[in-house]
Amino acid sequence: MHRVYQGVDRIAGNVITVRATGVGYRELAQVSSRHGSSLAQVIRLQGGSVDLQVFAGGRGIATDAEIRFLGRTMQVPFSRSLLGRVFNGSGQPRDNGPEINKNLIDIGGPSVNPARRIIPRRMVRTGIPMIDVFNTLVESQKLPIFSVAGEPYNQLLARIAMQAEVDVIILGGMGLKHDDYLFFRDLLEENGALSRAVLFIHTASDPVVECLLVPDIALAVAEHFALLNQRVLVLLTDMTNFADAMKEVAITMEQIPSNRGYPGDLYSQLAARYEKAVDFDAAGSITILAVTTMPGDDVTHPVPDNTGYITEGQFYLRNGRIEPFGSLSRLKQLVNDQTRADHRTIMNTMIQLYASYMETLEKQSMGFRMSAWDNKLLAYGQRFENELMDLKVNIPLEQALDLCWQILADTFEPAETGIASKLTDQFWPSR
Amino acid sequence: MSENSGTIIGINGNLLTVEFTRAVVQNEVAYAVMADRRLKAEVIRIRGSYADLQVFEDTTGLKEGDRVRFTGELLAVELGPGLLTQVFDGLQNPLPQLAEHCGFFLQRGVYLDALPRDRLWAFSPTAAPGDRVTAGEALGSVPEGIFQHRIMVPFGLRGAFTVERIAAPGDYTVSHPIATLRGADNEVVEVTLMQRWPVKMPIRAYRERLRPGEPLVTKVRIIDTFYPVARGGTYCIPGPFGAGKTVLQQITSRYADVDIVIIAACGERAGEVVETLREFPQLTDPRTGKSLMDRTLIICNTSSMPVAAREASVYTAVTIAEYYRQMGLNVLLLADSTSRWAQALREMSGRLEEIPGEEAFPAYLESVIAAFYERGGIVRLKDGSLGSVTIGGTVSPAGGNFEEPVTQSTLKVVGAFHGLSRERSDQRRFPAIDPLDSWSQYSGVVAAEQVSLARGILHSGNEVKQMMKVVGEEGTSIDDFVVFLKSEYIDAAYLQQDAYHEVDGASSAERQRYVFERIHRLLGSRMSFNDKDSARRFFQSLTQTTRDWNRVDQNDADFLQIERQLEQMIAEVSQDA
Numbered sequence A: 001m002h003r004v005y006q007g008v009d010r011i012a013g014n015v016i017t018v019r020a021t022g023v024g025y026r027e028l029a030q031v032s033s034r035h036g037s038s039l040a041q042v043i044r045l046q047g048g049s050v051d052l053q054v055f056a057g058g059r060g061i062a063t064d065a066e067i068r069f070l071g072r073t074m075q076v077p078f079s080r081s082l083l084g085r086v087f088n089g090s091g092q093p094r095d096n097g098p099e100i101n102k103n104l105i106d107i108g109g110p111s112v113n114p115a116r117r118i119i120p121r122r123m124v125r126t127g128i129p130m131i132d133v134f135n136t137l138v139e140s141q142k143l144p145i146f147s148v149a150g151e152p153y154n155q156l157l158a159r160i161a162m163q164a165e166v167d168v169i170i171l172g173g174m175g176l177k178h179d180d181y182l183f184f185r186d187l188l189e190e191n192g193a194l195s196r197a198v199l200f201i202h203t204a205s206d207p208v209v210e211c212l213l214v215p216d217i218a219l220a221v222a223e224h225f226a227l228l229n230q231r232v233l234v235l236l237t238d239m240t241n242f243a244d245a246m247k248e249v250a251i252t253m254e255q256i257p258s259n260r261g262y263p264g265d266l267y268s269q270l271a272a273r274y275e276k277a278v279d280f281d282a283a284g285s286i287t288i289l290a291v292t293t294m295p296g297d298d299v300t301h302p303v304p305d306n307t308g309y310i311t312e313g314q315f316y317l318r319n320g321r322i323e324p325f326g327s328l329s330r331l332k333q334l335v336n337d338q339t340r341a342d343h344r345t346i347m348n349t350m351i352q353l354y355a356s357y358m359e360t361l362e363k364q365s366m367g368f369r370m371s372a373w374d375n376k377l378l379a380y381g382q383r384f385e386n387e388l389m390d391l392k393v394n395i396p397l398e399q400a401l402d403l404c405w406q407i408l409a410d411t412f413e414p415a416e417t418g419i420a421s422k423l424t425d426q427f428w429p430s431r
Numbered sequence B: 001m002s003e004n005s006g007t008i009i010g011i012n013g014n015l016l017t018v019e020f021t022r023a024v025v026q027n028e029v030a031y032a033v034m035a036d037r038r039l040k041a042e043v044i045r046i047r048g049s050y051a052d053l054q055v056f057e058d059t060t061g062l063k064e065g066d067r068v069r070f071t072g073e074l075l076a077v078e079l080g081p082g083l084l085t086q087v088f089d090g091l092q093n094p095l096p097q098l099a100e101h102c103g104f105f106l107q108r109g110v111y112l113d114a115l116p117r118d119r120l121w122a123f124s125p126t127a128a129p130g131d132r133v134t135a136g137e138a139l140g141s142v143p144e145g146i147f148q149h150r151i152m153v154p155f156g157l158r159g160a161f162t163v164e165r166i167a168a169p170g171d172y173t174v175s176h177p178i179a180t181l182r183g184a185d186n187e188v189v190e191v192t193l194m195q196r197w198p199v200k201m202p203i204r205a206y207r208e209r210l211r212p213g214e215p216l217v218t219k220v221r222i223i224d225t226f227y228p229v230a231r232g233g234t235y236c237i238p239g240p241f242g243a244g245k246t247v248l249q250q251i252t253s254r255y256a257d258v259d260i261v262i263i264a265a266c267g268e269r270a271g272e273v274v275e276t277l278r279e280f281p282q283l284t285d286p287r288t289g290k291s292l293m294d295r296t297l298i299i300c301n302t303s304s305m306p307v308a309a310r311e312a313s314v315y316t317a318v319t320i321a322e323y324y325r326q327m328g329l330n331v332l333l334l335a336d337s338t339s340r341w342a343q344a345l346r347e348m349s350g351r352l353e354e355i356p357g358e359e360a361f362p363a364y365l366e367s368v369i370a371a372f373y374e375r376g377g378i379v380r381l382k383d384g385s386l387g388s389v390t391i392g393g394t395v396s397p398a399g400g401n402f403e404e405p406v407t408q409s410t411l412k413v414v415g416a417f418h419g420l421s422r423e424r425s426d427q428r429r430f431p432a433i434d435p436l437d438s439w440s441q442y443s444g445v446v447a448a449e450q451v452s453l454a455r456g457i458l459h460s461g462n463e464v465k466q467m468m469k470v471v472g473e474e475g476t477s478i479d480d481f482v483v484f485l486k487s488e489y490i491d492a493a494y495l496q497q498d499a500y501h502e503v504d505g506a507s508s509a510e511r512q513r514y515v516f517e518r519i520h521r522l523l524g525s526r527m528s529f530n531d532k533d534s535a536r537r538f539f540q541s542l543t544q545t546t547r548d549w550n551r552v553d554q555n556d557a558d559f560l561q562i563e564r565q566l567e568q569m570i571a572e573v574s575q576d577a
Ligand SMILES: Nc1ncnc2c1ncn2[C@@H]1O[C@H](COP(=O)(O)OP(=O)(O)OP(=O)(O)O)[C@@H](O)[C@H]1O
Pocket: A308, A309, A310, A328, A329, A330, A331, A333, B239, B240, B241, B242, B243, B244, B245, B246, B247, B248, B268, B396, B430, B431, B432, B497, B498, B499, B500
């Protein structure tokens, strides 16, 4: 039974208030007035008043609008026929394909029981030494790329997606530039990957509320593929737009902000999405790679800050390179003991020496005399940056490790590296 | 008696406003009734005939007009044999059993017994009819894994009771009455192996609280030697994301010298709990030779699980910790992260539209944090034995800045502060505890004079380092330069520790005393070098040799050999004839 009401008491931003009874919390409604029709969701019930968040926004809604409650929450269709298709933030086709209405699934469902998760064990190879050697990506990991606007983060995201061996790719675009949407679509098509991809795209010109739905829709679909034993890679770009949409709604709702206008539950909201990354006990997996742009290149800004506390590390993209400092894969130790015996030591040593190189650079910039040791570090740092950090480098892990030893041997004596004698005996290249 | 119920008149997130007619108790448990399930909630504010309830579940689908049933009971946990090795959510639902019922996903409104009702426990009485007993005194015990689990007089009983009847030795379930007690006013109490206790009230059935003194050995060198934790003490680990809070707690949960470890995964990643969950059963506890899981209990309310239950989870954890303390055991409670719990308070406070304090945290944040850490402590029980609860909490400050309400409120009440620094973790100097800023009010495993010499060198070394940034290496005297190298040596060879190495990962108190004695002598010796480069080279190889030493078992032949090698190296540069 659909219940239909006429008339709106209040319109503020994207939120309308109507008087209605028997309405469920988070129930969906269809709001129709002269200028069009949109879905809306119940976000507050108070003494007979119902607050609804209108997906298409408040603009054009008339006070005599018709509100039809649907008796269900937000759902999307799920089937294999989603593959190769493009949808908007409320799940409507964006391409010219047919609407799909069968097999509806809930979005924003409950979290996985931790007892049904397993410890991830599979490395995702990317061919990027800054990832494979220093911050290995692991299947089922949730990892953002922290970056300022203008960096090639979408390119990096796409490159990893193309290289990774996964069954299904799901792209959730939030506030995406139309050009970027086309970039992803064309690249997937050119690489023959579109047929195993589903795209949920909200562009900068679409209604802001639809932006809020993108991660939930993308992840609900991902979850169902994973339950069918598929290894799913979810790309979310840009989560800062998602957080800003949340901020906008919170302010309309007159919530007390906690930090720079963001609502106090920003952490929980982001976590609810990122925690969908999972390696199922006896089913597939979901890996999440996201983009978080940092306003003002400030990692302490609430969005990157809260994200860092949720995700399993982050790749820091700056000046077109993945920074060795700040970048981190927290799951790397689950896999990098099975790659090669020297992997962990190389990873630690190279970074420690690179840190010393940075200190030397600082000394040099202040005009101090360079000691013999400083000169070694300078030579080392240069090669590190050119041969390992450059994003153009595309070599398998093993080759990258060999290259690391070569750089060390060309620059230092074994003892200067601090590497245990056992390993230098085995791996130190002879000249 | 008819049930006490009310009607929902407002829903905002997990906050319900409920109109009621009969008496309602602040903090009592209530259930919101849906067609096919009921959702657990707690009364958190009462105004006139309206009560505000926080629901421990997702409220999707609840309607205005739906009924709420009040229970009259405060939020409580079940205490009894069978808690250890379990994995509970914040409301003490056993997660593996929940998975059997519900499959891959958590389902709201499903509440299972925390303690298995059908399992039998071999009870041996220690009390006899006619004995006079008070709350917390033992009536008998059952073996629970590696422990004798005391069955105690319910903690809530006031005054003295006489044992009227006690069960013969035998196998009983947790809900079987094993003793009958009679009070002064002839009140009769049936005691079972299990009792319930409201989580927000400390258990106080002991003789006296003592001052923590004895160190709690964690096997992390920088902690035990420099910034120790005491049995029954409290400490906190604030640090920016990725600085190593969780790894430090994971190491501690493995190696700490305590009887029982309770891990409260509070609003953090599910994956981290899974590591513990899957690995501990396979690891052997060196103290007992049994599985590490036998001494472990996990309360798991991770970040995507309901927020209100996150707040409850720390209380559930500390109540269970106090319960095992009552058996004369040393319990360590590790909470990761207390900031998530504080944020849960903030979310609720916001929905209640309370006047916000700093960063929108509620004004009562500080007293709530203080009250929580106050539940740590070492006590003398009524039978004279000692039991302790040590609490270590991580703090996740916004932007990594310690000048924020949760860190500051916590620092006021804890006995030790292990501050993690971004700079150290970026440089992979793990554990990234800042050796200059951290502090502890407890005494450690190594003699205090030895530590203060090393600490002095760390401070002066840092001063030299700062100075060198201005005047350069050439403007620094060789003596100052050597102080700097010595401080870097302490850092690299002693403070840093490879958590993933089987030997270096855990250093016993005895080994710390032994090694630090040597290092202390070395630091005290006067060394002469021709120039700075040769000094640097010397310390580089000294560091490498010491690191090799750290990786060798103390009983290995290599251990003594490397020690001799180190002594030789020092003799070569020493000026002390
Ligand atoms: N003692 C250690 N030895 C080696 N590596 C470490 C150590 N501590 C931390 N790390 C590295 O740092 C990473 C992050 O550590 P951890 O997860 O403990 O951070 P955290 O402070 O708990 O972060 P968050 O606040 O986001 O939970 C680890 O995955 C590991 O790579």
